[in-house]
Amino acid sequence: MKIKKSAFYIFMMIFSFHSSAFAEPSVADIQYRAQQGQPVAQYHLGMMLLSGEQGVVKNYEQAFKWLTAADQNGSVGAKYSLGMMYYTGTGVEKDAKHAFDYFTKAAAKGHAKAQYNLGVLYDRGEGTAQNYVQAFEWFSRAAEQGYPPAEYNLAQLYKKGHGVSQSNEQALKWYTKSAEHGESDAQYNLAQMYLNGEGTPKNPQLAKKWFQQAANAGDIDAKEMLKSLE
Numbered sequence: 493m494k495i496k497k498s499a500f501y502i503f504m505m506i507f508s509f510h511s512s513a514f515a516e517p518s519v520a521d522i523q524y525r526a527q528q529g530q531p532v533a534q535y536h537l538g539m540m541l542l543s544g545e546q547g548v549v550k551n552y553e554q555a556f557k558w559l560t561a562a563d564q565n566g567s568v569g570a571k572y573s574l575g576m577m578y579y580t581g582t583g584v585e586k587d588a589k590h591a592f593d594y595f596t597k598a599a600a601k602g603h604a605k606a607q608y609n610l611g612v613l614y615d616r617g618e619g620t621a622q623n624y625v626q627a628f629e630w631f632s633r634a635a636e637q638g639y640p641p642a643e644y645n646l647a648q649l650y651k652k653g654h655g656v657s658q659s660n661e662q663a664l665k666w667y668t669k670s671a672e673h674g675e676s677d678a679q680y681n682l683a684q685m686y687l688n689g690e691g692t693p694k695n696p697q698l699a700k701k702w703f704q705q706a707a708n709a710g711d712i713d714a715k716e717m718l719k720s721l722e
Contacts, residue, residue: 519540519546519547519548522536522537522540523537526558526561529561529565531561531562531565531566531567531570532562532567534558534559534561534562534565534567534570535558535559535562535567535569535570535573537558538554538555538556538557538558538559538561538562538570538573539555539559539569539573541554541555541558542555542559542573542577542582542583552577552582552583552584553583555577555583556574556577556583556584559573559574559577560574563594563597568598568601568602568603568606569598569603571594571595571597571598571601571603571606572594572595572598572603572605572606574594575590575591575592575593575594575595575598575606575609576591576609578590578591578594579591579609587619588613588618588619589619589620590619591609591613591619592610592613592618592619592620593619594606595609595610595613596610599630599633602637604633604634604637604638604639604642605634605639607630607631607633607634607637607639607642608630608631608634608639608641608642608645610626610630611626611627611628611629611630611631611634611642611645612627612645614626614627614630615627615645615654623655624649624654624655624656625655625656626655627645627649627654627655628646628649628654628655628656629655631645631646631649632646635666635669638669638673640669640670640673640674640675640678641670641675643666643667643669643670643673643675643678644666644667644670644675644677644678646666647662647663647664647665647666647667647670647678647681648663650662650663650666651663651681659691660685660690660691660692661691661692662691663685663690663691664682664685664690664691664692667681667682667685668682671702671705674709676705676706676709676710676711676714677706677711679702679703679705679706679709679711679714680702680703680706680711680713680714680717682702683698683699683700683701683702683703683706683714683717684699686698686699686702687699687717696721699721700718700721703717703718703721704718
């Protein structure tokens with residue numbers, strides 16, 4: 493049985509600006525509110541400077557300044573974004589330990605992507621000592637919030653018995669959740685479990701269904717499996 497490798501990758505798409513806090517505010521309005529010490533405005537100004545959205549010229553130094561101000565005023569999103577800046581080396585020197593520290597702060601406040609990234613760092617031993625139990629803990633928290641990559645990684649830990657007792661039944665449960673949320677690797681692994689009767693009775697029909705879903709998403713291995721099952 494070929495199980496897809498773990499998708500323990502850091503969630504990278506942070507530099508997009510979507511504001512629900514203001515009704516189409518002008519950049520000048522956001523800047524004014526930021527200067528008045530409003531953390532939501534400080535966060536959004538930092539993100540605009542990071543992404544270059546709304547016609548703002550990218551300026552990583554200023555982005556770091558405003559995100560730091562927002563962080564100091566309690567913004568959870570700013571903690572996460574500062575962690576990403578340190579992890580990717582965007583505007584600052586790349587520093588996994590600093591990234592770990594910021595992800596820890598955001599994760600403790602319930603930020604699902606920060607919880608996921610914290611799990612990745614614990615799994616890899618990046619910025620901290622490797623700790624599968626902690627990786628399991630943080631993937632679990634993010635997965636319980638319905639974050640698909642965390643659901644997938646949680647299934648992987650159950651499948652391998654890393655940081656938790658090995659359980660094909662629990663692996664099946666979390667692959668299913670992730671597969672239903674569109675993760676193609678989860679769809680492939682779920683199909684394999686149904687095909688081989690792992691954690692569930694063999695079910696060729698469901699195996700084909702999930703191989704097809706993965707194939708539709710462009711998974712080459714799934715396409716090959718479908719040919720072999722014809």
